[in-house]
Amino acid sequence: MNLVTAIENFKPWNEQEEYDKLLMLAELKNNPQAFDRESLTVHFTASAWVVNQNKDKILMIYHNIYDSWSWLGGHADGDQDLLHVAIKEVKEESGLTEVTPLMEDIFSLEVLTVDGHIKHGKYVSSHLHMNVTYLIEADETAPLSIKPDENSGISWYTFEEGLERSTQYWFKEWVYPKLNKKLELFKQNKLN
Template identity: 55%
Template sequence: MDLAEQLRLYRPFNEQEQADQALILRCFGGPEDLFSRRSRLAHMTASAWVVNPGRTKVLMAYHNIYRSWAWLGGHADGERDLLQVALREAAEESGLKNVRPVSPEIYSVEVLTVDGHIKRGAYVSSHLHLNLTYLLEADEKDELFVKPDENSGVRWFSPEGAVQASSEPWIREHIYAKLNEKLRSFPV
């Protein structure tokens, strides 16, 4: 099943997800290649809400650009299997060797605004991340490493602590809190 079909079949958790799901599906019909960063207005990204097997901890990285503790994830960069993108990014950004999906299904849907910033010495204009989040699992005893060009820390938090560690109010209140609310109803 292709990604557009997966997204059409996804059942939104709340009004934010319903609106963002509709916007992403609308973007799929446009002329831009949403799976490439060449689409400067909006492009596909995948995020990982990485939890331990007991669902008592969430893995976060301190992202240098946002100056905040945040979930793991990144750009599709041509890949259309966003679960694979989430798995790759979680491993690259944390050093985890054994990260796996709790489910292959989309866990959450978000359209995220990205302010203009400097990356690798070049200006990147403000744009949208059309983001799909996947629930992944890893052992909190596995060794972690930072990815210095992207983050300066990686650590486990309690689910509530992960929300509080973020310095981005909208993300903290509307995304991370939602991910934790969904996590409470997900079987261990």
């Protein structure tokens, strides 16, 4: 299924996802450059809510640019298969070699603001990330390794510890709690 169809079929869980879905569909229709970093205003990205096999812990990295513990993920860089992007990013950022999507469908949608920053010695202007999140499982006993150009730490945390570790207000107050609530519904087979 292509991304437009996947987003059209996505059932928003709350008002944030409802409005972000509309914005993403408009960008997909009107901004063919949105899958490339050359777009000045919008980049499509994929993130992963990586859970252990018991689904009681999440994997987080210490993100160097955001200076905070964070989920895993990255830019589409031209790839419109965002599940593929999410899996690739998890492997690159964590050193994990085996990860399993718990569902092929989109788990969550978020439009995220990104402040201007320096990356690889070059200034990147403030912009939006049209972020598609997938639910992915990994073995918490598998070896982990950091990706020094992007993160400086990686660890499994309980949901409460993960929230406590994050210093990004929007993520801590809105995104991560939503993902944890949706995960609880998924575990109960109640996430439609």
